[in-house]
Amino acid sequence: MELTTQIGESVTDGLAYLGALTKLGGRAAYCTFIAPFQGKPLRIQRAVSQAMQTGVGALPILSLITFFIGLILALQSAYELRKFGALNYVASAVAISMTRELGPLITAIVVIGRSGSAFAAEIGTMKVTEEIDALETMAIDPVHFLVTPKFIAMIVMLPCLTIWANSMGILGGALFGVAQADFTLVRYVQSSLDALFLRDITTGLIKSVMFGITITAVGCHEGLSTGAGAEQVGRSTTRAVVVSIFLVILVDLVFTALFFFMSAR
Amino acid sequence: MEQTNSAATQVEAMISLRNLRVSYGEREILHGIGFDVMRGETLVILGGSGSGKSTLLRTLVGLEKPSSGEIWLKGKNIAAISSHEMDEIRKKIGMSFQGGALFGSMTVGENVALPLREHTKLEDSTIEIILRLKLDQVGLSGFENYMPSQLSGGMKKRAAVARALAMDPEILFFDEPSAGLDPIIAAGVDELILDLKKAFHMTIIVVTHELASAFLIADRMVLIDKGNVVAIGSTEEMRSSTHPRVRQFLDRIAEPAVSEELDYLQMLTEEHRHPGR
Numbered sequence: 374m375e376l377t378t379q380i381g382e383s384v385t386d387g388l389a390y391l392g393a394l395t396k397l398g399g400r401a402a403y404c405t406f407i408a409p410f411q412g413k414p415l416r417i418q419r420a421v422s423q424a425m426q427t428g429v430g431a432l433p434i435l436s437l438i439t440f441f442i443g444l445i446l447a448l449q450s451a452y453e454l455r456k457f458g459a460l461n462y463v464a465s466a467v468a469i470s471m472t473r474e475l476g477p478l479i480t481a482i483v484v485i486g487r488s489g490s491a492f493a494a495e496i497g498t499m500k501v502t503e504e505i506d507a508l509e510t511m512a513i514d515p516v517h518f519l520v521t522p523k524f525i526a527m528i529v530m531l532p533c534l535t536i537w538a539n540s541m542g543i544l545g546g547a548l549f550g551v552a553q554a555d556f557t558l559v560r561y562v563q564s565s566l567d568a569l570f571l572r573d574i575t576t577g578l579i580k581s582v583m584f585g586i587t588i589t590a591v592g593c594h595e596g597l598s599t600g601a602g603a604e605q606v607g608r609s610t611t612r613a614v615v616v617s618i619f620l621v622i623l624v625d626l627v628f629t630a631l632f633f634f635m636s637a638r
Numbered sequence: 639m640e641q642t643n644s645a646a647t648q649v650e651a652m653i654s655l656r657n658l659r660v661s662y663g664e665r666e667i668l669h670g671i672g673f674d675v676m677r678g679e680t681l682v683i684l685g686g687s688g689s690g691k692s693t694l695l696r697t698l699v700g701l702e703k704p705s706s707g708e709i710w711l712k713g714k715n716i717a718a719i720s721s722h723e724m725d726e727i728r729k730k731i732g733m734s735f736q737g738g739a740l741f742g743s744m745t746v747g748e749n750v751a752l753p754l755r756e757h758t759k760l761e762d763s764t765i766e767i768i769l770r771l772k773l774d775q776v777g778l779s780g781f782e783n784y785m786p787s788q789l790s791g792g793m794k795k796r797a798a799v800a801r802a803l804a805m806d807p808e809i810l811f812f813d814e815p816s817a818g819l820d821p822i823i824a825a826g827v828d829e830l831i832l833d834l835k836k837a838f839h840m841t842i843i844v845v846t847h848e849l850a851s852a853f854l855i856a857d858r859m860v861l862i863d864k865g866n867v868v869a870i871g872s873t874e875e876m877r878s879s880t881h882p883r884v885r886q887f888l889d890r891i892a893e894p895a896v897s898e899e900l901d902y903l904q905m906l907t908e909e910h911r912h913p914g915r
Contacts, residue, residue, distance in 0.1 A: 499741075507739035510699045511753045511801075512728035 394590040404521040419522035427488040428530030439538040443545025460554045465568030467546030476539040481584035485617045489592040493613035496596025497606040520593045531585035591617045652677045652841045658707035669865045680842040682852045685862035732802030733811040738794035740786035747782030772800040792823035812844040
């Protein structure tokens with residue numbers, strides 16, 4: 374009896390959380406698409422500076438990480454392909470697993486660490502210092518003012534970062550290809566491109582857009598639901614990271630399954 | 639403790655509270671508050687920590703929803719209006735928060751100009767002039783390019799007042815204006831409130847527990863205790879009040895810790911009876 378009560382409670386809690394995220398996302402969508410026609414212009418400038426922080430700022434670390442991931446993928450797939458004397462398939466193995474799966478996912482995880490946590494900390498601190506309340510008493514909607522520019526920035530920047538991550542991954546694989554598998558750089562890149570269908574890239578990009586929405590929604594929601602006191606900011610930042618990683622993996626699973634069954638038909 | 643309202647005071651009242659109740663979850667904080675705030679007066683809401691005075695202020699500016707009761711503000715019951723209508727009312731009120739609540743990522747000037755940029759279609763040059771005027775009023779001319787983190791506590795509070803004044807509000811709310819300030823700076827903030835009152839005949843509502851500052855700035859006072867109005871009246875009436883709770887607050891008499899030995903025993907056994915509660 375205890376157990377079923379507990380399971381029931383955590384299921385309803387989880388659903389309520391998802392509901393809150395959807396509500397936040399919905400309000401941000403309203404502010405993006407409908408409010409501008411009601412005389413509440415979008416804050417393009419804030420969105421752009423946000424995009425600089427979340428997007429351009431992430432490039433160095435993301436490049437390094439995905440380059441290594443590409444190299445690791447090449448090493449791991451070569452370990453198995455070598456047995457069949459099929460080392461020249463390394464290029465396609467790296468290209469496909471990068472664009473379909475690891476590019477979007479690694480990008481999302483780097484962005485969670487850099488920006489998802491920052492959203493929660495920034496909004497959480499504003500909540501603790503009554504700045505969110507101040508916005509409301511000035512009749513400025515915090516979702517419109519703070520959250521919407523973040524959504525726009527993330528939805529635009531995450532696919533861009535993912536494309537960059539994909540290419541860095543392929544370059545990482547190329548390092549192994551050139552050094553160990555008798556590829557030239559041009560031939561490696563060529564066979565990577567040959568192995569890819571447009572569908573591989575677009576499914577990855579669709580996923581990355583969904584990841585961007587998820588990360589922003591969780592980060593901002595955690596920030597806005599911060600309680601009183603400085604230690605609560607730390608708590609919501611941690612929660613934002615943990616919940617974002619979990620939800621990104623969940624969204625990944627849902628969309629991968631969706632694409633799988635769609636392509637089977 | 640309801641006031642009797644003649645027809646004349648009805649017209650004059652800027653804010654009227656009627657049987658206002660506010661709860662956080664299961665716990666009721668305010669148990670039926672009712673009083674009027676007249677146009678142009680400075681009303682000080684006094685009360686100890688945890689008395690519910692801050693909750694009352696947050697409810698008045700629409701940050702908390704009352705569970706029942708009415709708040710009449712500018713002819714509208716803000717306990718039961720849409721968020722759109724509430725936003726219209728909020729453009730006519732200003733609020734100065736305890737810690738200032740200035741936006742840390744913006745300069746003082748951008749902070750003060752924010753409501754103007756959001757809600758008006760004024761030219762940048764006009765906003766610039768209003769900004770200088772407001773900063774001058776609070777004695778912060780020339781500080782528009784400073785970041786809030788570069789200001790002292792008193793200056794932050796002044797900047798917050800300038801921001802609250804930006805839209806020329808009819809009602810100004812202060813949450814603990816002298817909290818965390820040394821006596822001299824706090825006196826300066828009191829002085830500022832008196833100046834505003836004199837210059838604009840604004841309706842000002844101040845929540846505080848600083849008695850000296852309260853008696854200096856108030857026209858009338860309300861004492862809140864445990865979510866109820868204990869007393870309301872002019873500063874003289876409060877000073878000469880014989881109500882035990884008012885006397886205790888004004889004469890700063892400490893709460894008797896545990897009144898009866900029996901109560902203490904009962905408290906201990908209660909705890910024993912429900913372990914882990």
